[in-house]
Every structure is written in C-alpha cells, then in structure tokens.
Amino acid sequence: MHEMSKGSNVSLAALSENIDSVIVSLGWGSSTGEGDADVSVLLLDVNGKVRSDADFYFYNNPVAADGSVQLLGKTPTADGNEDRISFDLTAVSSEVDRIVLAASRYEGARFGELEGVKLALADGGGEELLRFAIDDADSVSAIIFGELYRRAEEWKFRAVGQGYDAGLAGLATDFGVDIDDATAEETLDGAAGDDQTDVTATAWADEPKPQETLGAVPSPRHPEGESQPRKSAARPRTAKKKVTLPKAAKKTLAENESWKDARLFPASALKSDRERETRATSVLLSVMAQVPEFGRRLTAAFGAPAGRMETFTEVTLPHGDTPRRPDGVIRVERAGKLWTALVETKTNGSALKADQVQAYMDIAARRGYEAVITLSNDVALEGSPLVEVKIDGRRKHKVALWHLSWAEVAHQAQMLIRHEGVGNAAHAWLLQELLHYLQHENSGCHGFQNMGPAWVPVRNGIDDETLCQGDPRALEVVESWERLIRQVCLRLGGELGQKVLPVQRAKRGTDPKALRARLADQLCLDGRLQSELRIEGTPGVLAISTDLRTGKLRTSIEIPAPEQGYPLSWAKRLVRRLAEAPADLHIETLVEGETGGPRGTLERLRPEPADMLPKETATQIVGFRLSLLKSMGSSRGNAESGFIRSVDDAVNRFYTSVAVHLDGATPRRAPSKEETTTG
Numbered sequence: 001m002h003e004m005s006k007g008s009n010v011s012l013a014a015l016s017e018n019i020d021s022v023i024v025s026l027g028w029g030s031s032t033g034e035g036d037a038d039v040s041v042l043l044l045d046v047n048g049k050v051r052s053d054a055d056f057y058f059y060n061n062p063v064a065a066d067g068s069v070q071l072l073g074k075t076p077t078a079d080g081n082e083d084r085i086s087f088d089l090t091a092v093s094s095e096v097d098r099i100v101l102a103a104s105r106y107e108g109a110r111f112g113e114l115e116g117v118k119l120a121l122a123d124g125g126g127e128e129l130l131r132f133a134i135d136d137a138d139s140v141s142a143i144i145f146g147e148l149y150r151r152a153e154e155w156k157f158r159a160v161g162q163g164y165d166a167g168l169a170g171l172a173t174d175f176g177v178d179i180d181d182a183t184a185e186e187t188l189d190g191a192a193g194d195d196q197t198d199v200t201a202t203a204w205a206d207e208p209k210p211q212e213t214l215g216a217v218p219s220p221r222h223p224e225g226e227s228q229p230r231k232s233a234a235r236p237r238t239a240k241k242k243v244t245l246p247k248a249a250k251k252t253l254a255e256n257e258s259w260k261d262a263r264l265f266p267a268s269a270l271k272s273d274r275e276r277e278t279r280a281t282s283v284l285l286s287v288m289a290q291v292p293e294f295g296r297r298l299t300a301a302f303g304a305p306a307g308r309m310e311t312f313t314e315v316t317l318p319h320g321d322t323p324r325r326p327d328g329v330i331r332v333e334r335a336g337k338l339w340t341a342l343v344e345t346k347t348n349g350s351a352l353k354a355d356q357v358q359a360y361m362d363i364a365a366r367r368g369y370e371a372v373i374t375l376s377n378d379v380a381l382e383g384s385p386l387v388e389v390k391i392d393g394r395r396k397h398k399v400a401l402w403h404l405s406w407a408e409v410a411h412q413a414q415m416l417i418r419h420e421g422v423g424n425a426a427h428a429w430l431l432q433e434l435l436h437y438l439q440h441e442n443s444g445c446h447g448f449q450n451m452g453p454a455w456v457p458v459r460n461g462i463d464d465e466t467l468c469q470g471d472p473r474a475l476e477v478v479e480s481w482e483r484l485i486r487q488v489c490l491r492l493g494g495e496l497g498q499k500v501l502p503v504q505r506a507k508r509g510t511d512p513k514a515l516r517a518r519l520a521d522q523l524c525l526d527g528r529l530q531s532e533l534r535i536e537g538t539p540g541v542l543a544i545s546t547d548l549r550t551g552k553l554r555t556s557i558e559i560p561a562p563e564q565g566y567p568l569s570w571a572k573r574l575v576r577r578l579a580e581a582p583a584d585l586h587i588e589t590l591v592e593g594e595t596g597g598p599r600g601t602l603e604r605l606r607p608e609p610a611d612m613l614p615k616e617t618a619t620q621i622v623g624f625r626l627s628l629l630k631s632m633g634s635s636r637g638n639a640e641s642g643f644i645r646s647v648d649d650a651v652n653r654f655y656t657s658v659a660v661h662l663d664g665a666t667p668r669r670a671p672s673k674e675e676t677t678t679g
Contacts, residue, residue: 004132004146004159012148012155015130016123018370018398019155020090020337021305023072023122026103026145027082028114037111039083040168041069042100042175043092049176051095056177058168063296067306067334068092069099070296074499081501087148088305089155090335098149100175104142104168111137111163119145121157124303124339124370126400132159141167264433267440276347276444278313280437281327281375284409285311285343287434288330291427297412299330302341302371302402307334317363324359330373340369346376347406347444357387357401364399365392371400379405379448379483383512407447410438411490419497448487449644451480462527462548474520478529482516484644485531485544488651492535496655503532503541523548533651538659544651546632546643553646555654556627558590559662567621571609574624577661578602585658586627587612592620628654 002010012019026039043055050056057064062071068091072084085101092099101119111117117134132146140163147158164171252259265283270276288295289311296306312329328343342360346352352374360372380386380403389401416422417431438445454473461467467474485502493500504515523529527549533542540557547554562570578585581602589597589612597614605611614621630653632646 001128002130004130004157006132006134006159006161009156009158010130012121012123012129012157016125016127018124018127020334021086021088021124021303021339022129023126023301023303024085024087024101025082025120025122026085026101027116027118027120028103028111029081029116030114036074036081037083037103037105037114038168039071039085039101039103040172041071041085042102042172042177043069043096044098044100044175045095046097048097053177055096056172056175064091064306066091066093067296070300070306072301074501084301086300086303088307088334089148090337091306096150098147100144100147102142102144102168102171104164104171106141108141110139110141111143112139117143119159122303124400125398126303126371126402127398130157132161134161136161137163140164142171144171263436264430265437267437267443270442270444273348273350273444276442277327277345277350280347280406280443280445281343281345282313283434283437284375285313285328285330287430291422291430293422293427294413294416294431297416298404298409299332299341302373303400304330304332304339304341304370305334305337307332307339317367319359319363324363326360326363327375339371340364340367341371341373341402342369344372344374346374349377349450352376352378352387354387354389358389361389361391361399361401365397368397369399371402374401374403375406375409376403377406377445377447377449378403379407379486381479381482381486381512384479405447405487405490406438406445407487407490410435410445410447411494413438414494415497418494447490448483451484451643452476455480455643458523459548462523467524469521469524471520471524474523475516478516478520478523481529481531484647485533488648489533491648492533492651492655496535498536500533500535503534505532535655535659538655539662542651542654542659544647546647551632553630553632553650554627555650556625557654557659557662558623558625560623561590561621567613568610570621571605571612574612575602575606575609578626578658579661581658581661582628582653584628586625586629588625588627589614589621590623590625592622597621626658628658 002015004010012022026037028037038059041057042050043057045051054061057069057071059071064070068088070086072086074081074083083103087099105111111134114137117137119132119134120128121130122128134143134145137143142164144160144162144164146160149156149158164174265279267279270279288298289309292309295309296304299309300306309330309332312331313327314325315329316323316325318324326342327345330341330343332339342364344352344357344360357372357374364370364372374387376386378386385401386403387401391398413431413435417428417435422428422431437443454476458467458471458473458477461471461473482502489500489502527547529546529548531544533544535542538557540559543554543556543558545554545556546552561567574587583601583603585602586599587602587605588599591597591614597619598612600611612624628650630646630650632643
C-alpha cells in the first residue's frame with residue numbers, strides 16, 4: 001500500500017491493473033465516537049470549474065446519470081465513520097479534467113475537533129492501494145482531501161489536504177457552483193448531521209415539486225436539452241431532501257381477512273432449505289436486473305461499474321473433475337467490458353461452507369471474474385471474515401470476496417420504496433413484492449437470528465459464576481451481540497428512512513478484535529452486554545444494556561438540560577412532552593458532580609414534576625436520563641422469539657413511545673396494514 005504525503009501524486013496504473021472502477025473512502029473519528037462530516041465531489045474541466053451545477057455531487061445529488069460517481073454512504077468504524085464514494089473511471093466524460101474529493105462539517109464544527117482524518121483508495125477488487133492522512137486539520141470547516149486527474153489518458157491521484165474557512169459554500173463557489181443565495185448560508189454550512197444517500201433526484205432550488213405518483217416514486221427527470229419553462233435557473237439546494245412517505249394503503253376489495261393477495265413471489269409452498277436458497281437467489285437477482293436503482297445500490301459497494309446488468313442462476317462452471325454450480329452470477333457491461341461476480345446463497349440458519357467459497361474463488365480467479373459474493377442471514381464484522389479462504393499469490397488476477405446480509409438487502413429495498421423513491425411505479429411494485437417475500441416467515445431470509453452455540457453455556461456460566469476471563473465462548477457471544485446490534489440498526493433505519501448507526505467508543509486505531517476481547521472479559525466480570533445507537537434526528541444516544549444475571553434489558557437516552565429557563569419549567573415541559581409515553585418510564589435527573597439525582601417513574605412524576613428537582617437549589621442540573629426496563633426472552637435457546645426478539649422489540653418500543661416525543665426527534669409514521677403483515 002502506498003502512503004501519500006501532502007502534495008505528492010501517484011499513477012493509479014502503477015499500483016494496480018484493476019482501476020477501471022475505484023472506491024475512495026474518507027474517514028474521521030473521535031475518542032467519543034461522535035462528530036461527523038459530509039462528503040462532496042466536484043467534476044472540473046480544464047479551466048478548473050464545473051461544467052454545470054450538475055457536476056456537484058453531495059447528499060442531495062449522490063449519483064451521476066452516467067454512473068461515473070455514486071456516494072455510497074457511511075460505514076461505522078471503531079472510532080467514527082467512513083464515507084465511501086464509487087467511481088467508474090471508464091464512464092467519466094472526456095471533458096472532465098480532474099475530480100475533487102472533499103468533505104465539510106456543519107453547525108460551526110471544525111475538522112480540528114476530529115481525529116484520524118484520512119483518505120484511502122481501493123481498486124475494483126477491493127484491495128487498498130493508497131492512503132493519505134491529514135494531520136494538520138485545524139479550524140477549517142471544509143477540506144479538499146485529494147483529486148483524481150488525467151495525464152495523457154492516464155488517471156493519477158494527488159494528495160491535497162487544503163482547508164477552507166468558509167466551509168462547503170466557499171469551496172463550491174470557488175469551483176463555479178451557483179449556490180442558491182437564499183439558502184446557502186443556512187444549508188451549506190449548517191446542514192443536519194449524517195448524510196442521507198439518495199438515488200432518485202437532486203433537490204434543486206426554484207423547481208416545482210414533482211406531482212405525487214405511487215408512494216415514494218418521484219416524477220422522472222426531463223431529458224437534457226428538452227425545452228421546459230422555468231421560473232429561474234436551477235441551482236443546487238443543499239438542504240437535505242425531505243423524506244417522501246408513501247400513501248396510505250388502499251381499502252381492500254376482499255370480502256374477509258382470509259382472502260390473501262396474489263403474490264409475484266409466493267413463499268408458502270417452500271419446504272426445504274435448498275428450495276429456499278434457489279427461490280431466494282432467483283427472486284433477488286431478477287429484481288436487481290429489472291430495477292437498476294436497486295441493483296446498482298447493492299453492487300456498487302463491491303466495485304461493480306454502472307452499466308447494463310444481467311443476472312443468471314443454475315450456471316455450471318468447470319472445476320477439476322466435478323463441475324460447480326454457484327447459486328447465481330451477476331454480470332455488468334460497461335463500455336464493452338464485463339464485470340462478473342459469482343453468488344453463493346444460504347437461508348435460514350445454514351452456514352457458509354469454506355470449501356464451497358474457496359472453490360468459487362479459484363474458479364473466479366481462473367476465469368478472470370472480479371468477485372465472489374456470499375449472501376446469508378449472518379452479518380459480517382469489521383476485521384473478522386465469515387469464511388477464511390486462501391489466496392494464491394502466484395495468480396496475477398485477484399478476486400475480491402464480499403459478504404451481504406439478507407437484512408441489508410431488505411434495508412435497501414425499504415429505503416428505496418418507502419422513503420427515497422425509485423424510477424417508476426413498476427419498479428416500486430417489484431421492490432414491494434421482493435420485500436414481502438423476504439419478510440415472509442417461510443422464506444428463510446430473516447436476517448441474523450441465532451446467538452450461536454456459546455450462548456446457553458455463557459448464560460449458565462454467568463448464573464453459576466463459573467465463567468472465567470479469557471473463555472473463548474464469551475468472545476463468541478460478544479461477536480453475536482455486535483451482529484445483532486448492526487441488524488437492529490438496519491431494521492430501524494429502514495423503517496424510519498434515517499441513518500441508525502452503532503456508536504463505537506474506542507481510541508483511534510484500536511484493533512476491532514482487541515476491543516471485542518476486552519468486552520468479552522468485561523462480560524465475564526459483570527454479566528452485561530452493552531451498546532449505543534445514534535439515530536439521525538434524535539437528541540442524545542440510545543443506550544442498550546442487557547444484564548444476563550438478572551434477565552433485565554434496559555433502553556435509555558440522556559438528554560441535556562436546556563441552556564435557558566428554570567429547572568421547574570424544564571421538568572414540566574419534559575413531562576408534557578412525554579404525555580403519551582409509558583407510565584413505567586424511569587426518569588433520572590443528572591446533576592453536576594454527583595452520581596445521580598432524583599429519580600422516579602413517569603406515573604409518579606406526572607402530578608408532581610417538581611419531584612424531579614434536587615432538594616439543594618444550588619445543585620446544577622445537567623440533563624435527564626430516560627429509561628425503560630423489560631425482561632429478556634425467557635427461552636435459553638437460539639430462536640429469534642427469545643433474546644434477539646426481546647432486543648429488537650425493546651429498541652422499537654423505546655423509539656416509538658419515548659424518543660419521538662423529544663426535541664429534535666423525527667416522528668415515526670404508523671405502518672400501513674400491509675406493512676404490519678409483512679414486517
């Protein structure tokens with residue numbers, strides 16, 4: 001891997017032969033896991049300016065029409081976030097001379113408050129080629145990390161590290177972007193936190209709102225060059241596009257509830273795991289090929305270019321004396337070149353087999369394919385591959401191994417059809433049918449639902465106090481807990497249409513495996529599993545704590561005290577906001593320099609909010625902690641109806657009954673009748 005310094009440059013072809021498509025990652029973090037920024041990309045001509053405002057890509061304009069640029073969104077790391085951008089360099093217009101890679105902070109925040117500000121670039125096979133660390137980020141609110149540029153038809157990368165005091169507004173206007181003056185100051189430098197990937201349409205200033213079609217499906221764009229009357233020239237508006245919610249479900253024509261809707265992908269007749277795997281693979285790959293927005297979203301993160309996609313099942317490929325039949329094949333054509341991935345699918349609790357995956361890696365390497373994608377209910381963890389495979393270093397062609405969870409597939413389908421929109425009504429219907437199939441109890445595509453064989457022995461060891469530090473079974477439980485939390489984030493985020501990410505409070509550079517080992521030792525000492533979630537639009541961080549000794553599960557959030565007003569007014573206002581919250585909600589007043597202040601249930605505090613105040617009037621209130629307690633699943637087995645279902649239900653109950661009533665929270669819409677039956 002090539003380490004870059006400020007001002008240095010390097011030819012991408014000198015680092016890899018697989019640079020038709022690359023993925024750039026911009027990362028940052030902090031000791032608390034808080035603090036974030038938004039990425040942006042500008043395509044510049046030989047004069048160093050954008051050709052038009054459409055060459056400015058950010059959270060409201062994340063995908064280029066020609067597939068050359070796609071903002072893939074955020075991935076949580078041990079101490080912060082990593083934002084990834086996919087580039088198909090073969091699709092970049094010849095008029096583009098260089099591509100600027102930047103990021104900006106918001107609401108007056110500065111990059112000097114973050115740690116580990118860096119850029120990394122990987123080739124189409126997922127191999128990291130170069131890295132550039134920015135160590136002198138100080139009071140700037142926007143930074144140009146680097147730029148991709150052409151020299152004699154060859155792509156190169158230059159490490160820049162230039163900061164802008166004027167934020168994203170100053171950076172964008174310097175490169176010729178015409179910002180909407182009425183909203184530039186408010187939205188460019190004060191945009192809300194985490195970016196929301198949007199694959200439908202750019203939010204433009206002064207454009208009429210699209211007519212309402214089917215659910216979240218926006219009206220199509222007018223082709224370039226087509227004459228259309230406009231009130232004024234369209235300019236980028238960087239206020240993040242509001243979520244477009246689907247209409248309420250139409251009244252059914254069925255005579256009674258026993259009548260079931262006809263489904264494009266029926267799941268009720270499936271009887272064996274092999275049938276489930278075959279059906280699930282065919283259904284998913286078919287929809288990916290027919291709905292470009294969906295197919296591109298799933299494959300872009302794997303290095304696939306934007307282009308014409310075809311998918312296949314039951315393909316036979318030679319492999320020694322015994323031909324192999326992968327569950328599926330994905331092929332994408334772009335500018336006469338093919339990108340190919342083999343797909344290995346598992347449903348229910350079936351585990352991926354190392355020998356199968358190894359065989360497909362060998363076949364892909366011999367045939368010049370780019371990737372092998374494994375698909376199962378399991379969730380991959382950072383630094384811990386699900387399947388160990390051997391890579392033959394003598395082979396010139398490298399194959400990337402990727403994993404996709406069924407929960408991630410369902411999440412992306414939900415985001416598109418319920419919140420962000422797709423190209424037309426037929427695509428929305430196909431995605432709805434896919435989502436119904438995935439969520440059917442008989443499909444076997446339910447996501448992570450097994451805490452593993454170590455779960456029962458560890459719980460028993462905690463009960464009888466025989467579990468010792470260093471026990472490998474405790475580490476297995478910690479890894480299963482991390483997988484569960486990642487899936488909870490996907491489920492809740494898909495329903496809300498907002499980013500829900502796990503918070504990792506670890507020092508910069510901490511090895512994920514070492515962190516899990518420490519958490520496993522802590523589990524042996526106190527019998528607790530703990531995590532935190534950050535939900536976009538919600539004040540504070542949602543904490544989840546499970547006490548395996550007592551069988552209690554706690555969900556809580558800490559909200560800061562208002563900067564103005566009187567404590568009694570704060571208490572009364574909080575009680576009013578929680579009028580619809582459960583009576584058993586625990587409220588604890590947080591005071592400065594003390595272990596804890598007054599506490600009580602909402603039922604007791606409703607008639608007397610003053611009971612939330614410390615008796616000592618000089619004591620300073622710094623905030624309030626709101627908590628709900630519930631018993632974990634009574635079953636000691638691995639079924640989702642036990643512990644996993646308890647955690648999922650606890651997070652959903654806390655958000656819908658408590659968090660939505662707090663300042664800054666985005667209310668969660670009530671699901672339609674159809675959604676309640678499918679999810």
